[in-house]
Amino acid sequence: MIETILNRILVSIPVLFGVLFLGFALVQLAPGDPARVQAGPTAPPEVVEQIRAEMGLDQPVIVQFGKYMERLAHGDLGRSLISNKSVTSELAAAIVPTIELMVASLFWSIPLGIAMGTLAAVWRGSLFDRFIMAISVAGVSLPIFFICLILIQFLGVKFPLFPFIGRGGPLWTMEGLRHIALPALSLGLIFIGPVSRMTRSSVLEVLRLDHVRTARAKGLPERQVILRHGLRNALIPVVTLVGLQIGYLLGGAVVTETIFSYPGIGRLAVGAILSSDFPLTQGTILALAVGFILVNLIVDILYTQLDPRAQKT
């Protein structure tokens, strides 16, 4: 088990390296000039050039990347060009709200999606099934910003139940919960569609298998047949899907956090990119990549727990 995990972590290192390099190159290609940002809009061109040389931006990209990696190896992510705080502290402040948002949206949407998908499979062809599938199609096809705006319009403005700006505090406080409600609701909504659809088709497939007939031949009650011998097996592909979807969720978080002015990694990334804050952009890319790799690692571990065939014997 530990060997598997270590193996996965080793495999992740080149992935991380690749992501960082691509991110680095893309930021170079993006419009905006970090030296100009640092110098200020009114500084004369000589000063801008001098600052550019100081920042090492006049050197080839590959050299810059090498220097960046060298600093990274020492745990130094640089300083934000705008706030002049260290990127590490900026990330540290933003990471907790983002994790809270992830947890809050997954906490309700995954169980609900799985339950909806299972019931839809069991009552296949019923009105309930069609209703669930209609909802999930809507969930899949509505863009996240639109869901956010609709939720703000109805639950924030027309019936002012929840605040929709900023973070009220840590998740375990009442204010924190009230503030996270709308962002978590909108992020979760884009999740429910794929999860319930996948669960439905997976459960339908498993219920046709021979071992389910064996379970029935044992005289097990139908509920036990469906939960223990149907859903349990059906969850294997669902877990894979959830792992992949969390990647999209990270992307969705960028939009959601921006719309709700929620102080997480996503909003930090958007702010950094828009203001050509080069070190901070690179820092957020690093944080998101690490997050994605971690989630996939967790999914792999879960996978071996769910499917004994995936374990080495």
Place this chain on the structure above:
Amino acid sequence: MADPVLSLRDLDVRFNSDGHQLRVVNGVGFDLMAGQTLGLVGESGCGKSVTSLAIMRLLASPPAEIAGGEVIFENRDLLKLSKREMRELRGGRMGMIFQEPMTSLNPVYTCGSQIIESLRRHSGLTGKAARERAIELLETVRLPSPEKRVDDYPHQLSGGQRQRVMIALALANDPTVLIADEPTTALDVTIQAQILDLLRDLQERTGTAVLLITHDLGVVAETCQAVVVMYAGTVVERGDVSSIFADPQHPYTVGLMAAVPRMDAIQGRLTAIPGSVPPPWERVVGCRFAPRCPLADDRCRNERPALREIAPGHEIACWKAPIEGVSATGGQS
């Protein structure tokens, strides 16, 4: 002879698909005596598996529909029981083994836990007692090192070993009736023989009545005391093994026996029955075998023969019986 433990009377099973009604099992009836092994034979698609699933009420409905008949077990008609009453019997006093050992066990649970699940359900055994009983059962089916195998997952076992686990599972709660739906078809020949030996042994030891569904007449000759031959959803011949093998009367049974390859005769091509089984949507007025029967005449094509006794313990549904000059080896002449 003892009383029957399981009796089928005029069982009718239909499949409804796209507004069509397919009559897959048509008036099937037989008696399974206590301690007996009864072979239900016929070629693929003749309705034998459907019959066995109908007895256990394991057919998915829709599309299947049990349209009529009775299945009497312990003086009760299984077709009239509530779902709950039926669940009490399934896995308890009625066990079932399926054709595909590779897929009939749940891959995500250990073999032991799948047996324990059934013990807990019907015998009320839990914890250590259930585990010990599971190991004991695996020992009974002669699985090597059962105390280790009990914690193995199905994918760690071979096909024959999995079928042994399935048998242990089916026998877990000392059933009165064991239905074995082609238990050896998916296994290779040496393993087949072992599994059949095991079934026969267990049957002698426990006195469980066995309904053995197979298309293999060799298996029937070795294991069964009585035979029911099915063709296209109907019973064409039934009786005890000795009389049917010595003196097959229905032209279909005769053809089946002729089709069995023999060790003691040099044959060129294998003998086959010409034609194929009529599809269930085809309406046949007379005998369903008539289109393939070498002896068929106008009466066969227009009137359906009912089962009638031609010798004690030997019944046949054919207008031509008893037939002279037809032997199992010679085919039709």
